[in-house]
Amino acid sequence: MSGSLKLTTHEHMLRDSVITALNSSLSFPQVLEATRAPLLELAPSDSLALCLMRTTPVLDFQWLVPGYSIPLLEQYASVSDHDFVRAPIFAQPNVVLRDDEMLPRKEYEHSLLYQRSRELGLGLDHVMAVLLPIRPDFLGAFALYRTRRRSYSSRCAAVLSSITAHLVNAVRNCSDVQAMTTGAHLLEELHSGSDTAYLVVEPSARLVKRSRHATVLLERWFAPSDRHSSGLPLPLKERLDALVRMDADARLDKNVWVSLQADGYRTVRFIELPASEGPRQWALLMNEIPMSIPLPVDMRSKLTAREAEVAMYMLRNWNHEQIADELVIAVGTVDTHVRHIRDKLGIDSRADLLYQAARLNKPV
Structure with a gap:
């Protein structure tokens, strides 16, 4: 605020x-x-x-x-x-x-x-x-x-x-979750997708439900030593615990967890489920995104040519200094382009850009 x-x-x-x-x-x-x-x-x-x-x-x-x-x-x-x-x-x-x-x-x-x-x-x-x-x-x-x-x-x-x-x-x-009215329906819809990975967690770490593909990703992403006694990986538990402690304003740009790996990105989006579903639970949507993720056409059409270039490098996880050096512009100019990109695309952060780009390239 x-x-x-x-x-x-x-x-x-x-x-x-x-x-x-x-x-x-x-x-x-x-x-x-x-x-x-x-x-x-x-x-x-x-x-x-x-x-x-x-x-x-x-x-x-x-x-x-x-x-x-x-x-x-x-x-x-x-x-x-x-x-x-x-x-x-x-x-x-x-x-x-x-x-x-x-x-x-x-x-x-x-x-x-x-x-x-x-x-x-x-x-x-x-x-x-x-x-x-x-x-x-x-x-x-x-x-x-x-x-x-x-x-x-x-x-x-x-x-x-x-x-x-x-x-x-x-x-x-x-x-x-358009055309659905409750968190339960959300989970039924997610469960119908064979390649959809989601967890339902009750803070602080009790696993309520998970899809079959989530089990595959959890085993691939995290070693046994990374697991909390509840079965939830420690990095995800720490993020969830932090979100629960935050006020609503602070949560806004922290609800997507991203891990950069040699072969691409791993993302988890945290969605707080409605209280009417019982004890307040969270759905964690998991996704793997290749390193070479392109800037979707729908995103590119909303941006100027230079903003599209900056967004492309953001998707490669370049920092502002690297982008400035590559495009031979000031870091402050990159900052301005990034603000315009966020406004035009309705994204909260670099992690959200990555998540939304992946969603457009291959819906999550």
């Missing part, structure tokens, strides 16, 4: 409630319903909505609206070409924008979206939105609405910004 944002005790409690709600389920509707009340109080609004967008093979939209319906969004297909929100947030992913930063008020009130909302009996007088890059072919747009003439303040935008990374994480987790 940004250190410049000073929250009251009540706002801290609401923010914690929002983050807990975002991790309460692996179902989009359930997550949004749980999040609705605390978020509408934290960033005072009348309604919220999440638009899921797939960019291939064609741009496709799905609106999810918890609580009361928003008639305009039910007719969105007929007005989507006039959506003034889309272009500004696409130009600045992960940045919260208020309507007065998108277009002048006079143009806002003359827009087809605003006029249609009034015709439908729910004038959406103000909007605040952010684009959530999840994967190169999958995006989310999250919006808050007010039905009265009360502009969103910069502080409201900062409050929403403070949970944006948690929104991305929640959408990513739900999308990984």
